Amino acid sequence: MNTLRVWLMLLRRETWEHRAIVLAPAIVAGLTALLMLAGLVQGRGLSRDGAGLYLVQGLGLMSPDQREASLTVLLTGVVPLFALTMVIVILFYAVDALYSERRDRSILFWKSLPVTDTATVLAKLVTATVVIPLVTVVFVAITQVVTLLMATMMVWGAEGDAWSLVWVPAPLFSLWTLLGYFMLAAALWCAPLIGWLLLASAWARKAPLLWATLPVVIAGQLELLAFGTTGIYGLVGDRVVGVFRVAFRPDIRTLMQVDGEGGVQAVATDRLLALIDLPGLLSAPGLWFGLAVALVLVVLAIFIRRYRDES
Amino acid sequence: MNELVHARGLVKRYGRNRALDGFDLSIGEGRILGLIGPNGAGKTTALKALLGLTAYEGELRVLGLDPVRQRQRLMQDVCFIADVAVLPRWLRVNQALDYVATVHPRFRRERAEAFLATTEIPSRARVKTLSKGMITQLHLALIMAIDARLLVLDEPTLGLDILFRKAFYRTLLNDYFDEHRTILVTTHQVEEIEYILTDVVFIDHGRAVLAEPMDTLGDRYCQLVTRREHLEAARALGPLREEEGFGRHAFIFEDVPRERLAPLGELRTPSISDLFVAKVGGSRK
Numbered sequence: 001m002n003t004l005r006v007w008l009m010l011l012r013r014e015t016w017e018h019r020a021i022v023l024a025p026a027i028v029a030g031l032t033a034l035l036m037l038a039g040l041v042q043g044r045g046l047s048r049d050g051a052g053l054y055l056v057q058g059l060g061l062m063s064p065d066q067r068e069a070s071l072t073v074l075l076t077g078v079v080p081l082f083a084l085t086m087v088i089v090i091l092f093y094a095v096d097a098l099y100s101e102r103r104d105r106s107i108l109f110w111k112s113l114p115v116t117d118t119a120t121v122l123a124k125l126v127t128a129t130v131v132i133p134l135v136t137v138v139f140v141a142i143t144q145v146v147t148l149l150m151a152t153m154m155v156w157g158a159e160g161d162a163w164s165l166v167w168v169p170a171p172l173f174s175l176w177t178l179l180g181y182f183m184l185a186a187a188l189w190c191a192p193l194i195g196w197l198l199l200a201s202a203w204a205r206k207a208p209l210l211w212a213t214l215p216v217v218i219a220g221q222l223e224l225l226a227f228g229t230t231g232i233y234g235l236v237g238d239r240v241v242g243v244f245r246v247a248f249r250p251d252i253r254t255l256m257q258v259d260g261e262g263g264v265q266a267v268a269t270d271r272l273l274a275l276i277d278l279p280g281l282l283s284a285p286g287l288w289f290g291l292a293v294a295l296v297l298v299v300l301a302i303f304i305r306r307y308r309d310e311s
Numbered sequence: 312m313n314e315l316v317h318a319r320g321l322v323k324r325y326g327r328n329r330a331l332d333g334f335d336l337s338i339g340e341g342r343i344l345g346l347i348g349p350n351g352a353g354k355t356t357a358l359k360a361l362l363g364l365t366a367y368e369g370e371l372r373v374l375g376l377d378p379v380r381q382r383q384r385l386m387q388d389v390c391f392i393a394d395v396a397v398l399p400r401w402l403r404v405n406q407a408l409d410y411v412a413t414v415h416p417r418f419r420r421e422r423a424e425a426f427l428a429t430t431e432i433p434s435r436a437r438v439k440t441l442s443k444g445m446i447t448q449l450h451l452a453l454i455m456a457i458d459a460r461l462l463v464l465d466e467p468t469l470g471l472d473i474l475f476r477k478a479f480y481r482t483l484l485n486d487y488f489d490e491h492r493t494i495l496v497t498t499h500q501v502e503e504i505e506y507i508l509t510d511v512v513f514i515d516h517g518r519a520v521l522a523e524p525m526d527t528l529g530d531r532y533c534q535l536v537t538r539r540e541h542l543e544a545a546r547a548l549g550p551l552r553e554e555e556g557f558g559r560h561a562f563i564f565e566d567v568p569r570e571r572l573a574p575l576g577e578l579r580t581p582s583i584s585d586l587f588v589a590k591v592g593g594s595r596k
Contacts, residue, residue, distance in 0.1 A: 005413055006413055006414050009409070009410060009413040009414060010414075012409075013406075013410055016401065016402070016403075016406055017399070017401050017402075100399075101399070104399050104400060105397050106397055106398060106399035106402075108364075108391075108393035108397050109393075109397045109398055109399070109450075111362075111364065111386075112362075112386065112390060112391045112392075112393070112454075113386060113411060113414050113415055114383050114384075114386040114387045114414065114415060114416075115383075115414050116382075116383045307366065309359070309364070309365045309366075
């Protein structure tokens with residue numbers, strides 16, 4: 001119980017110092033809402049003969065499956081922007097996490113309290129792999145609900161039935177489950193990259209971002225010059241985007257598929273969740289190999305924070 | 312007497328340089344020990360060894376614990392202020408209280424809040440908006456609210472003006488210190504803490520060159536102020552140091568019986584700073 005309180009405090013401390021964890025997705029959510037609102041006003045979405053009419057007519061003509069597919073595409077449309085923001089936030093967070101306390105010399109204050117180096121570093125790892133994705137998911141969910149609220153206003157403007165046209169077919173909980181799974185899978189899959197960033201952050205006396213990137217670029221360029229191959233770049237790239245390959249069934253693209261006449265292909269709810277390939281993820285050797293590498297890197301980071309003499 | 316800190320023959324090497332070179336230290340419970348030395352003498356290194364922040368060779372127990380291997384356990388009973396500027400600039404006052412209250416089992420939040428109420432520190436202010444004196448007050452509020460057995464202060468008042476320095480030590484002595492607490496402090500401003508110390512240790516070139524309780528200091532060390540006619544007699548007794556000013560000569564003697572010095576002039580117990588110059592100054596011309 002007490003351990004849990006301490007852990008929650010360690011995670012809160014990270015959000016105090018790195019306010020971008022909450023601010024960045026909040027700003028993206030705010031801008032997205034503003035853009036949608038602008039679109040709503042522009043398209044006279046609230047008037048009887050405005051854009052809402054197309055929405056009501058379009059959705060009204062669709063089969064329930066098609067309606068659900070359209071809303072899925074609409075609601076997933078905001079995800080890439082949040083995902084990109086999240087990648088940037090994680091990158092800068094992880095690189096700064098064990099560096100800033102040495103730069104401002106506050107490390108001696110933190111070390112004067114009975115918190116182990118292991119707990120400190122692990123709290124930063126959990127922040128990068130779980131807290132930041134979780135915060136992002138929350139803001140994605142909020143944005144999706146806001147999207148549906150806007151659609152509701154448009155449908156109401158055209159005197160349509162928002163409940164049956166918008167809310168019933170919107171697979172919110174499947175989407176959120178899928179998103180949560182994706183975030184968790186991505187965190188596990190990207191763990192060695194995050195471990196590497198944390199190690200650079202613990203190691204660098206200056207410019208941790210350079211320490212994190214330069215060795216990889218140098219090694220990659222040397223490989224390219226010597227052998228003409230891109231194995232190292234490929235390996236890093238696969239850690240960034242490879243999670244789609246291992247954690248989902250290959251037919252994930254059907255989500256976005258458009259048939260010949262411009263209609264959206266149906267994707268039923270059970271199929272949305274059926275995209276999850278948990279056995280595939282857990283049986284991927286790359287996952288376990290990556291986690292082993294991450295473990296080594298994080299242990300090194302703990303070791304450096306524990307034993308390096310800061311004088 | 313319960314010995315809280317026990318160090319024998321501590322050695323710390325940085326390359327070929329020895330920051331500690333056979334350093335000994337013993338601190339009993341309820342004492343206030345001043346560790347005094349010139350820059351680069353090894354003060355900070357010694358404190359870091361004590362706090363488990365650096366590896367060392369030699370024998371060292373703090374509260375009976377191995378500071379490196381049992382560091383987390385040690386930090387429940389030991390507090391330290393390493394430097395005035397050490398609180399992170401982004402931290403808010405109430406966040407600092409929340410954090411320490413949660414992670415430190417011996418923190419008494421109401422005590423810290425009561426002390427902060429006597430200052431002009433706003434409760435939601437960020438550290439970066441506070442003056443240097445206020446940051447020290449905040450740090451002091453945090454650590455004074457911890458029921459620690461040993462408090463280590465490394466130049467805690469560096470860069471503060473005289474009013475803050477005086478208030479700092481007054482608070483420490485009146486509101487914090489009691490017979491169950493022990494304080495180890497290093498500072499350059501020896502004169503200001505002289506009256507609160509119970510023990511003094513001089514460190515030079517990584518070694519303790521003097522370690523005495525304050526109340527027996529006068530038994531071993533003696534300052535003789537004399538006139539010209541006794542100069543040769545005084546010099547013959549082997550003083551540590553001789554100083555001349557306003558036609559008077561001041562000598563400092565170590566382990567010379569007072570009755571042999573008394574006929575030569577006026578005797579008194581030397582101040583810590585005079586003694587420091589006599590013991591350490593000679594090796595650093």
